[in-house]
Amino acid sequence: MISFSSPILSESWKNSNMLLLSLIAPPENLSPEYFCSLLNQYGPVHQVKILNKSLMDYKVLVEMETHEAAKSAKSFLDQLSSNFIKCQYYQDEKPLLSGSYNNCSLDLINDSTLSTQRCRHSTSLNDIVQEDDKHLSSIRSILSSQRIINSSSIMQPTITLCLNGIKGKNLDAQKLYNIFSNFGNIDKILLIKLKNFALIKYLKEEYSIFVFQNCQKLQFFDSVVSISFVAEDAIDQLKSLDTLYNEQDYYVGSQETDRFNSNNKMNLLPPSQVLHISNLKKVSSNAETMWDAFSEFGVVEAVKVLNTQFKFMCLVKMETLQQALEVMAQMHNEEIDNRNVQISFTKAKI
Structure with missing residues (x-):
């Protein structure tokens, strides 16, 4: 069992204009410019320093110009999933450099003017990760006087x-x-x-x-x-x-489970409330069967039968996109009348 011991911060720390961010599975190409661009909308960013880089322990120190700016930035970050990115106030207090503060230790990383707060785990994820994934990166910082770069240009796509x-x-x-x-x-x-x-x-x-x-x-x-x-x-x-x-x-995945033939041009469609149901038996391709099969996942608003001489298909419209996604998750490649049906999103209307 993995547990985490959060630091108990004094009230004075909560008035800090510095934030310590901890990320899980971040992109490799994150830079100080990215965090500066991301948080600059909440107030001037004085500087950003990347303290540690690894897949399960990526720490960034952000110094906002004022506490109010830090408070607004933290409120925004807290709305993101608390498990992908954790944000807490941080304060560089010199009297604490030689000791520890509750459940946190203080270390110096390459810069004698900066202390980093590294929270201790009773059983740490970092204790599990390979040692060579725990090395400290060199500190990079960006001052608020530097040009702000649009965040979309910094977050480079990967597969x-x-x-x-x-x-x-x-x-x-x-x-x-x-x-x-x-x-x-x-x-x-x-x-x-x-x-x-x-x-x-x-x-x-x-x-x-x-x-x-x-x-x-x-x-x-x-x-x-x-x-x-x-x-x-x-x-x-x-x-x-x-x-x-x-x-x-x-x-x-495998070629047997791939939905798309890699040799053909692929038409990708966004999620939709209307689902295309194919590979049906003739006896199943009717509104009554579709209503019975999918109503347990939500409200079926409409059904349209699309039978041809050799193919038997239907369109099913769910009341909400959330219901349609749950139908997709649970019924794709499942049996209806002893045949595995195929479900896909469609731009068709009912």
Whole structure:
């Protein structure tokens, strides 16, 4: 069992204009410019220093010009998933340099004018990670007088995404695959329920970019998902930490399970309330059967039968997108009248 001991901060620390950010599975190309651009909208950023870089322990110190700016920036960061990025006030108090403060130790990193607060874990994730992944990076900083760069130009796409905010006791990697394989062929999925995030590695960057652009803030089960790019090898680095996930939380795609033929041009469609149901038997391709099959996941608003001489298909419209996503997660490739049905998103209207 992994537990975390948060520091107990004094009231004076809560008035600090400095923030300590801890990130899980960040992109490799994050820079001080990115954090400065991200938080500058909440007030002037005096400086940003990256203290530590590793997949499970990436720490950044941000100094805002005022406490009010720091408070606004922290409020924004706290609205992001608390498991992907943690934000706390930080104060550089010289009397504490030689000792410890409650559950936190203070270390000097390459700069005698800067102390870093590194929280102790009763069982630390960093104790599990390889030692060579724990080295300290050289400190880089950016002053507020420097030009602010648009954050979208700094966050470079990769083929691997972090879906943050994943919740739901019935969720597993297969259900995530059922949803997100609609947007391109997937190499691997790793779900870390303990930290409420999942990593999805696509075969092509164009797929991950499509998901990043079209699937932010999706709601399904108990999840409200925010999506970011992470290091391409993030799954491979975390895969060995098998105490963090169960067997059903790791999924590897194959040509047999790919939705798209890689030799054909792919038409990627965003999530929709209307679902296309195919590979039906003739006896199943009717409104009554569709209503019975999908009403347990929510309100079925409409059904349209699309039968031809040799193919039997239907369109089903759910009341909400959240219900449609849960149908996709649980019913894609499941049996209706002893045949595995295929479910996909569609731009068709009913």
